Amino acid sequence: MVKPPDKKDRLVQAAKLLFYRRGFAGTSLADVAEAAGVPAGNVYYYFKTKEQLAEAVVSSYHANIQGWNQAAAAGDTPQQRLKLWLDGYYQMSVDGDDWNCPFGRLLIDLRQQSKRLGELAATLYESMMEWTEGQFSRMSQPPEQARANAQTLVARAQGLGVLAVVLQDRQELRAHFQEIADWVDSQKGSQR
Amino acid sequence: MVKPPDKKDRLVQAAKLLFYRRGFAGTSLADVAEAAGVPAGNVYYYFKTKEQLAEAVVSSYHANIQGWNQAAAAGDTPQQRLKLWLDGYYQMSVDGDDWNCPFGRLLIDLRQQSKRLGELAATLYESMMEWTEGQFSRMSQPPEQARANAQTLVARAQGLGVLAVVLQDRQELRAHFQEIADWVDSQKGSQR
DNA sequence: GTCTATACCACGATAGAC
DNA sequence: GTCTATCGTGGTATAGAC
Numbered sequence: 001m002v003k004p005p006d007k008k009d010r011l012v013q014a015a016k017l018l019f020y021r022r023g024f025a026g027t028s029l030a031d032v033a034e035a036a037g038v039p040a041g042n043v044y045y046y047f048k049t050k051e052q053l054a055e056a057v058v059s060s061y062h063a064n065i066q067g068w069n070q071a072a073a074a075g076d077t078p079q080q081r082l083k084l085w086l087d088g089y090y091q092m093s094v095d096g097d098d099w100n101c102p103f104g105r106l107l108i109d110l111r112q113q114s115k116r117l118g119e120l121a122a123t124l125y126e127s128m129m130e131w132t133e134g135q136f137s138r139m140s141q142p143p144e145q146a147r148a149n150a151q152t153l154v155a156r157a158q159g160l161g162v163l164a165v166v167l168q169d170r171q172e173l174r175a176h177f178q179e180i181a182d183w184v185d186s187q188k189g190s191q192r
Numbered sequence: 193m194v195k196p197p198d199k200k201d202r203l204v205q206a207a208k209l210l211f212y213r214r215g216f217a218g219t220s221l222a223d224v225a226e227a228a229g230v231p232a233g234n235v236y237y238y239f240k241t242k243e244q245l246a247e248a249v250v251s252s253y254h255a256n257i258q259g260w261n262q263a264a265a266a267g268d269t270p271q272q273r274l275k276l277w278l279d280g281y282y283q284m285s286v287d288g289d290d291w292n293c294p295f296g297r298l299l300i301d302l303r304q305q306s307k308r309l310g311e312l313a314a315t316l317y318e319s320m321m322e323w324t325e326g327q328f329s330r331m332s333q334p335p336e337q338a339r340a341n342a343q344t345l346v347a348r349a350q351g352l353g354v355l356a357v358v359l360q361d362r363q364e365l366r367a368h369f370q371e372i373a374d375w376v377d378s379q380k381g382s383q384r
Numbered sequence: 385g386t387c388t389a390t391a392c393c394a395c396g397a398t399a400g401a402c
Numbered sequence: 403g404t405c406t407a408t409c410g411t412g413g414t415a416t417a418g419a420c
Contacts, residue, residue, distance in 0.1 A: 026217035125358045159351025166317045
């Protein structure tokens with residue numbers, strides 16, 4: 001535990017990419033092992049089941065979201081921070097050459113696998129909404145309004161993530177994210 | 193062809209439900225056959241491959257969308273029609289007891305299966321956007337604006353479809369759809 | 385046209401040598 | 403700790419009897 005052999009981490013990163021591309025059911029452990037440069041049967045030394053590997057992938061995404069929130073926290077006002085957050089979401093949506101929808105895919109895939117795993121994937125959305133809700137609260141919005149706006153923001157960003165797959169056009173997508181940014185700017189509230 | 197034995201149709205409907213619930217990769221043809229009340233090996237008489245079954249499922253969804261558009265066409269104004277369309281989307285999002293995201297899941301699943309199948313699934317979104325764009329055009333919006341608004345509308349509805357899975361709360365979801373309806377009402381344009 | 389039996393392969397998971 | 407060999411299951415798809 002003091003010094004992870006980093007093979008475990010390589011497996012998680014490989015699984016993350018393959019689950020993203022081919023889905024949970026569509027990814028074999030042999031594929032994951034090969035992509036990670038680890039012998040096939042060896043996966044089971046680090047993860048007792050495929051589900052445990054999926055849990056590690058969700059944890060890894062949680063770390064991404066946390067780092068992403070921290071980066072957006074650099075903004076001077078809640079509006080600025082939310083727009084930085086949106087930039088991060090846009091970047092993720094157009095990242096790589098294969099367009100896809102990481103959180104949505106994981107949520108829908110893992111939900112079907114087991115109740116427990118599905119709820120775990122849902123916490124990714126909850127984590128995003130918690131942080132964005134905090135920003136709306138800092139605009140002196142009452143709790144219910146801040147919560148509703150956080151849901152709206154995350155849902156709109158998520159919707160664009162799927163639209164990105166259909167359009168596969170960075171320019172059009174950028175304009176749609178700008179539309180959300182304008183909505184954020186239109187939100188009333190005192191500074192910081 | 194004159195009189196389909198309806199077994200083929202039963203297979204399509206069963207596949208539609210199972211692909212929705214368990215995804216394409218997570219659904220076996222044996223499961224589909226059983227759900228349709230058809231002997232396992234018999235699937236191949238009607239569909240040469242699993243991919244061809246998926247094509248039939250997409251076609252079936254196209255028929256749904258078309259019927260859905262026609263129902264929404266009963267509205268007197270473009271705004272009314274778009275709000276009826278949104279009602280249809282809401283109904284689909286809360287239909288059944290298992291929350292899920294039919295179009296998104298199908299798109300992401302089939303995209304990974306083959307380029308051809310992925311493009312076919314994308315036509316479902318194009319079909320929705322074509323009809324909604326027509327409504328915005330009838331509000332005397334210029335083509336680019338109508339197109340952008342149609343994309344916004346479909347993306348926001350899609351985002352709520354995913355939010356529905358996370359929240360699993362009809363009331364909150366209804367409020368979010370109302371928010372989009374208000375946006376539709378705020379759209380400028382002459383009547384019909 | 386309909387159904388049974390089965391070929392063939394890939395998957396998740398395990399046992400045990402090193 | 404690491405890797406190989408393999409088990410058992412369940413998948414797609416086919417052959418061929420009725």
